Amino acid sequence: MVSENAIVIKDLRKSFKDVVVLEGIDFVVRRGTVFALLGPNGAGKTTTVRILSTLLPPDSGQITVNGYDVVREGDKVRASIGLSGQFAAVDEYLTGFENLEMMGQLYRLNLAQSRSRSQELLEQFELVDAAARPVKTYSGGMRRRLDLAASLVAKPPILFLDEPTTGLDPRSRLVMWNIIKELVAGGTTILLTTQYLDEADQLADRIVVIDVGKVIAEGSSDELKQQVGGERLELTVAQAADFERACQVIDGEMLHTDPESRTISLVSKQGMKQFKQILDRLDDADIEVEDLSLRRPTLDDVFLALTGHGAVKEADEEGKAVGVDAR
Amino acid sequence: MNEPVVSTHDGTVVYRPPLGWAVNDSWVLIKRSLKHITRNLDQLLSVLIQPIMFMLLFRYVFGGAIDTGETSYVNFLTAGVLVQQAAFGASTTAIGLAVDLQRGIVDRFRSLPMFSPALLIGHIVADLTRNTISAIIMFVVAFAVGFRPNANIVEWALVFGLLLLFTLAISWMSAILGLLVKSLEAAQWFAFLLILPLTFLSSAYVPTDSMPKALRVFAENQPITHAIEAMRAWMVGTPVDNHGWISLIWFIGIIAVSMPIATWLFRHQTPRSA
Ligand SMILES: Nc1ncnc2c1ncn2[C@@H]1O[C@H](COP(=O)(O)OP(=O)(O)OP(=O)(O)O)[C@@H](O)[C@H]1O
Ligand SMILES: [Mg+2]
Numbered sequence: 001m002v003s004e005n006a007i008v009i010k011d012l013r014k015s016f017k018d019v020v021v022l023e024g025i026d027f028v029v030r031r032g033t034v035f036a037l038l039g040p041n042g043a044g045k046t047t048t049v050r051i052l053s054t055l056l057p058p059d060s061g062q063i064t065v066n067g068y069d070v071v072r073e074g075d076k077v078r079a080s081i082g083l084s085g086q087f088a089a090v091d092e093y094l095t096g097f098e099n100l101e102m103m104g105q106l107y108r109l110n111l112a113q114s115r116s117r118s119q120e121l122l123e124q125f126e127l128v129d130a131a132a133r134p135v136k137t138y139s140g141g142m143r144r145r146l147d148l149a150a151s152l153v154a155k156p157p158i159l160f161l162d163e164p165t166t167g168l169d170p171r172s173r174l175v176m177w178n179i180i181k182e183l184v185a186g187g188t189t190i191l192l193t194t195q196y197l198d199e200a201d202q203l204a205d206r207i208v209v210i211d212v213g214k215v216i217a218e219g220s221s222d223e224l225k226q227q228v229g230g231e232r233l234e235l236t237v238a239q240a241a242d243f244e245r246a247c248q249v250i251d252g253e254m255l256h257t258d259p260e261s262r263t264i265s266l267v268s269k270q271g272m273k274q275f276k277q278i279l280d281r282l283d284d285a286d287i288e289v290e291d292l293s294l295r296r297p298t299l300d301d302v303f304l305a306l307t308g309h310g311a312v313k314e315a316d317e318e319g320k321a322v323g324v325d326a327r
Numbered sequence: 328m329n330e331p332v333v334s335t336h337d338g339t340v341v342y343r344p345p346l347g348w349a350v351n352d353s354w355v356l357i358k359r360s361l362k363h364i365t366r367n368l369d370q371l372l373s374v375l376i377q378p379i380m381f382m383l384l385f386r387y388v389f390g391g392a393i394d395t396g397e398t399s400y401v402n403f404l405t406a407g408v409l410v411q412q413a414a415f416g417a418s419t420t421a422i423g424l425a426v427d428l429q430r431g432i433v434d435r436f437r438s439l440p441m442f443s444p445a446l447l448i449g450h451i452v453a454d455l456t457r458n459t460i461s462a463i464i465m466f467v468v469a470f471a472v473g474f475r476p477n478a479n480i481v482e483w484a485l486v487f488g489l490l491l492l493f494t495l496a497i498s499w500m501s502a503i504l505g506l507l508v509k510s511l512e513a514a515q516w517f518a519f520l521l522i523l524p525l526t527f528l529s530s531a532y533v534p535t536d537s538m539p540k541a542l543r544v545f546a547e548n549q550p551i552t553h554a555i556e557a558m559r560a561w562m563v564g565t566p567v568d569n570h571g572w573i574s575l576i577w578f579i580g581i582i583a584v585s586m587p588i589a590t591w592l593f594r595h596q597t598p599r600s601a
Contacts, residue, residue: 050434053438054438075440078441079440081438083435089430091359092430093363093366093367094359094366102356102359103439105351106436108351
């Protein structure tokens with residue numbers, strides 16, 4: 001019996017000792033869709049994925065994957081999923097080809113199937129030239145691609161990808177996006193976590209934003225964008241000395257200011273009319289505007305408005321989201 | 328216990344034959360661990376060089392100073408080197424598992440619909456293989472420096488049988504160690520700290536009656552001494568007493584206890600927080 005929802009999570013809670021990580025998460029992933037789990041560092045994305053893939057037991061809550069309970073029917077859950085964790089988990093001493101072949105055999109493909117599938121994936125992920133080399137000679141991005149390929153060997157009906165494109169160059173990221181789109185077109189259900197909002201925007205049918213263990217927003221990309229209002233005006237003040245004054249002159253709601261780059265952005269409530277007024281006021285105050293643009297809201301704006309901090313992952317992976325004044 | 332299931336692309340799950348499933352998965356991971364023997368330089372060196380080094384060092388550095396009665400020192404020594412090398416060899420499972428945990432490979436395997444002890448079995452069979460190769464190399468060197476056994480074919484079979492049983496027991500214990508410490512450095516350090524004193528506090532290199540009382544009581548009754556005494560007796564004809572039986576009971580006992588513990592830990596242990 002195939003249920004319509006590939007993943008159902010009801011009131012999922014998890015703590016490590018006295019640290020509460022998930023405080024009652026609920027969501028549902030429909031079969032054959034891409035679902036993005038979005039959140040700043042430490043929000044609990046990886047923890048959620050680990051619980052869904054039976055690596056961690058939940059403290060409480062009802063969680064089913066492919067219609068099977070993750071606690072009581074772990075074996076059937078494992079038979080239904082592919083997992084690519086946040087950090088590449090491939091065997092250093094085996095070659096790329098051997099890694100995939102091994103995964104294929106563990107997923108119960110026969111040797112011939114397993115080999116042809118491995119070859120196919122190596123081509124897809126552009127690893128053919130490195131296929132016969134031990135993985136310890138691979139670059140970080142190559143390992144990441146091999147790890148992703150490994151989760152796809154058996155074509156499982158449900159895939160968990162924890163930050164699948166972190167550490168990939170733009171070209172490999174596009175390759176990965178295309179693979180994800182193809183898989184979904186073929187009926188696979190994908191739950192991915194990401195720090196890149198454009199990725200969620202591009203791929204996800206539905207997005208859930210979690211922060212400190214709670215769902216703070218859910219919807220399609222467009223629905224989320226609507227929550228933070230209409231178009232945005234972004235302007236750059238020519239002289240740094242005028243910046244403070246410019247902020248006071250404009251004095252709107254939802255003002256984002258960045259003295260560093262001398263930019264001010266605000267949400268438009270009355271459209272073009274309001275923008276014209278602002279420009280007039282700046283003109284009257286004798287403040288020169290260097291650059292001006294009008295744009296539709298992005299998921300970044302959504303994220304900023306919802307969590308009060310940015311989503312951009314710091315290169316040092318210190319686990320701290322950048323604090324930005326959200327007023 | 329896991330159930331042998333696999334899923335098809337439309338999301339339905341089918342059962343697979345349990346025995347074939349366990350055998351297939353174990354074999355796949357045995358092949359993996361065997362490849363590590365030749366591709367990991369650390370492992371290759373300890374398999375090839377260490378038995379030669381220990382044999383030669385003890386034979387020529389201590390050989391003249393230790394009184395082993397009627398048995399020549401080289402004849403006395405061989406069983407000791409054999410068992411100590413096997414103990415070190417069997418600790419490779421701890422190191423291998425700790426590395427697998429550290430690198431997240433254990434997570435990957437645990438998310439698969441596989442026979443879960445297969446990863447442990449892979450490492451342990453690799454230990455058995457490495458120890459067999461090391462033992463053969465050590466015997467070649469031993470013969471070259473004067474080792475003259477008088478064992479018949481049955482006695483040789485007993486020596487190798489006990490060596491493998493001993494390796495198996497230490498490997499299962501070191502699986503527990505690897506799963507508990509979760510890092511390469513800690514596994515190496517713990518294995519060294521446990522195995523070095525335990526193998527020296529035995530009759531491996533000196534007769535126990537030369538030791539102080541407390542040490543002697545310990546040395547004479549610990550399982551490693553029983554294994555060494557039994558193998559020595561079978562190879563060069565020293566008195567066998569009950570050493571063979573006692574070893575058998577010890578090592579089967581160790582396996583019976585550590586196998587379920589290691590399997591349980593493997594299923595429940597998570598890597599050091601990612
Ligand atoms: N094994 C563990 N023991 C204790 N705390 C843990 C453990 N695993 C995770 N945590 C804590 O749980 C919180 C959520 O971690 P998680 O890895 O799920 O975050 P994340 O959303 O994936 O973050 P990132 O974007 O950095 O990957 C963090 O505060 C983390 O320190
Ligand atoms: Mg994470």
